[in-house]
Amino acid sequence: MASPDAAPPELATATAFRAVLTRDLTLAFRHRGDMANPLIFFVMVATLVPLGVTPESGQLALLAPGMIWVMALLASLLSAETLFLADHRDGSLEQLALSPQPLWLLVLAKIIVHWLVTGLPLTLLSPLLGVMLSLPQAGFGPLVVSLLLGTAALSMIGAIGAALTVAIPRGGLLLSLIVMPLYMPVLIFGASAVQLAVDGISPSGALAILGALLAFSCLISPFATAGALRVSLHG
Amino acid sequence: MARTRPLLPEWFHRLGSPKGFYQMTSSWMPWLAVTAAVLLLVGTVWGLGFAPQDAKQGNSFRIIYIHVPAAFLALAGYYVMAAAGAIGLVWKMKLAHMVMKAAAPLGAALTLISLVTGSLWGKPTWGTYWVWDARITSMLVLFFLYLGVIALHYAYTNGEAASKASAVLALVGTANIPIIYKSVDWWYTLHQPATIKLTQAPSMHPDMFYPLLVMIAGFYCFYALVLLLNTRSEILHRERRTRWVLDMAEGGRS
Numbered sequence: 001m002a003s004p005d006a007a008p009p010e011l012a013t014a015t016a017f018r019a020v021l022t023r024d025l026t027l028a029f030r031h032r033g034d035m036a037n038p039l040i041f042f043v044m045v046a047t048l049v050p051l052g053v054t055p056e057s058g059q060l061a062l063l064a065p066g067m068i069w070v071m072a073l074l075a076s077l078l079s080a081e082t083l084f085l086a087d088h089r090d091g092s093l094e095q096l097a098l099s100p101q102p103l104w105l106l107v108l109a110k111i112i113v114h115w116l117v118t119g120l121p122l123t124l125l126s127p128l129l130g131v132m133l134s135l136p137q138a139g140f141g142p143l144v145v146s147l148l149l150g151t152a153a154l155s156m157i158g159a160i161g162a163a164l165t166v167a168i169p170r171g172g173l174l175l176s177l178i179v180m181p182l183y184m185p186v187l188i189f190g191a192s193a194v195q196l197a198v199d200g201i202s203p204s205g206a207l208a209i210l211g212a213l214l215a216f217s218c219l220i221s222p223f224a225t226a227g228a229l230r231v232s233l234h235g
Numbered sequence: 236m237a238r239t240r241p242l243l244p245e246w247f248h249r250l251g252s253p254k255g256f257y258q259m260t261s262s263w264m265p266w267l268a269v270t271a272a273v274l275l276l277v278g279t280v281w282g283l284g285f286a287p288q289d290a291k292q293g294n295s296f297r298i299i300y301i302h303v304p305a306a307f308l309a310l311a312g313y314y315v316m317a318a319a320g321a322i323g324l325v326w327k328m329k330l331a332h333m334v335m336k337a338a339a340p341l342g343a344a345l346t347l348i349s350l351v352t353g354s355l356w357g358k359p360t361w362g363t364y365w366v367w368d369a370r371i372t373s374m375l376v377l378f379f380l381y382l383g384v385i386a387l388h389y390a391y392t393n394g395e396a397a398s399k400a401s402a403v404l405a406l407v408g409t410a411n412i413p414i415i416y417k418s419v420d421w422w423y424t425l426h427q428p429a430t431i432k433l434t435q436a437p438s439m440h441p442d443m444f445y446p447l448l449v450m451i452a453g454f455y456c457f458y459a460l461v462l463l464l465n466t467r468s469e470i471l472h473r474e475r476r477t478r479w480v481l482d483m484a485e486g487g488r489s
Contacts, residue, residue, distance in 0.1 A: 080335050185415055213414070216414075
């Protein structure tokens with residue numbers, strides 16, 4: 001990393017941001033198996049729905065918008081636990097917290113990478129699930145757009161929970177407990193955007209609110225996450 | 236606490252120290268207890284025994300005298316908890332963390348009471364115990380938020396980290412409560428089932444309304460009483476090794 005003393009502070013901050021970004025991306029691509037897990041989970045749960053409910057395509061089409069969204073939410077929730085866990089174990093989280101750059105900015109970089117390796121693939125995979133659950137044609141576009149915005153918001157919110165539970169042994173279940181209520185608005189507007197489109201109504205209102213939720217979570221989450229990390233690290 | 240603030244009166248600083256708070260509130264307790272008991276007793280007898288029957292719902296509407304005050308305080312309690320958490324985080328006030336810890340189970344219990352009474356009320360009114368109505372769903376989410384704060388608090392073994400972490404969570408929850416409420420509202424208008432008609436709370440007859448007011452006031456006093464009791468026992472627990480607690484325990488009186 002560039003020595004922070006030599007460079008002017010803004011430059012050093014930007015460098016640190018980029019360093020965290022590339023480091024996390026590299027790490028993620030060296031553990032491609034971990035990256036694939038949420039996706040496999042996503043597809044497998046989609047297989048459970050016809051098995052558990054009905055393979056009849058008319059009824060599946062009714063369930064599809066909500067089910068795909070619930071499954072994407074759960075997949076994102078499962079992956080949120082790993083956001084800080086490895087860094088906490090090997091001590092690099094402590095190093096990040098000690099660095100002269102603002103922690104929220106470095107945290108933001110980590111969240112962005114987390115979205116790039118979980119939320120974005122989930123979004124790209126979602127049309128396949130739409131086909132599997134016989135989602136009506138009109139729903140595909142809004143499904144992708146709503147998941148694109150929504151999974152980013154989920155990553156932002158999940159990061160707060162991950163930071164709060166990172167120091168707790170077996171914190172995964174607790175993480176889902178504390179984060180799920182906060183996920184609910186995203187789910188409501190995400191699923192209804194798709195549902196509205198299927199019903200032939202313009203989903204732009206729901207999508208706009210989803211965008212607003214994303215903007216709001218971008219505003220709050222990095223700071224809350226950084227604060228929570230400091231609590232987790234220093235007690 | 237690091238710097239003196241001449242703006243604030245001396246009693247405020249006394250409130251900020253656990254010892255001062257404990258001693259100051261000792262004299263409040265009997266008053267609060269008596270007021271809460273009288274208000275709750277009067278409200279219950281008046282509401283259950285003397286308020287007129289509802290034209291449509293008969294006697295079953297009387298559960299409102301428990302349901303509405305509990306729901307009021309379940310919501311207000313979350314803000315009490317979050318405000319205490321914020322004060323604890325910003326001013327590093329130990330007492331605020333204790334109030335927050337005391338407020339969480341109390342609020343969760345009130346939320347549960349309002350959910351249970353609501354569902355019992357739903358059976359004779361709507362013919363079912365559970366309806367995915369916007370208000371019921373929001374209360375359920377509120378209950379989950381409380382449970383999250385409590386669970387997070389108990390998961391930490393280090394007391395101070397537990398306080399701070401649950402304070403952060405309570406604050407994040409506060410920012411989300413209006414959003415959750417609005418979105419649940421919106422969701423409900425989108426999915427509103429046509430079969431169930433909610434009885435809109437119309438302008439209540441004064442004979443029904445005054446006992447409700449008394450009950451709400453009684454619940455507020457009761458809430459304050461239990462919050463203080465919880466906080467005081469938390470103070471004693473955390474300060475159990477200090478001189479003043481030991482003195483009090485040996486002396487047998489405060």
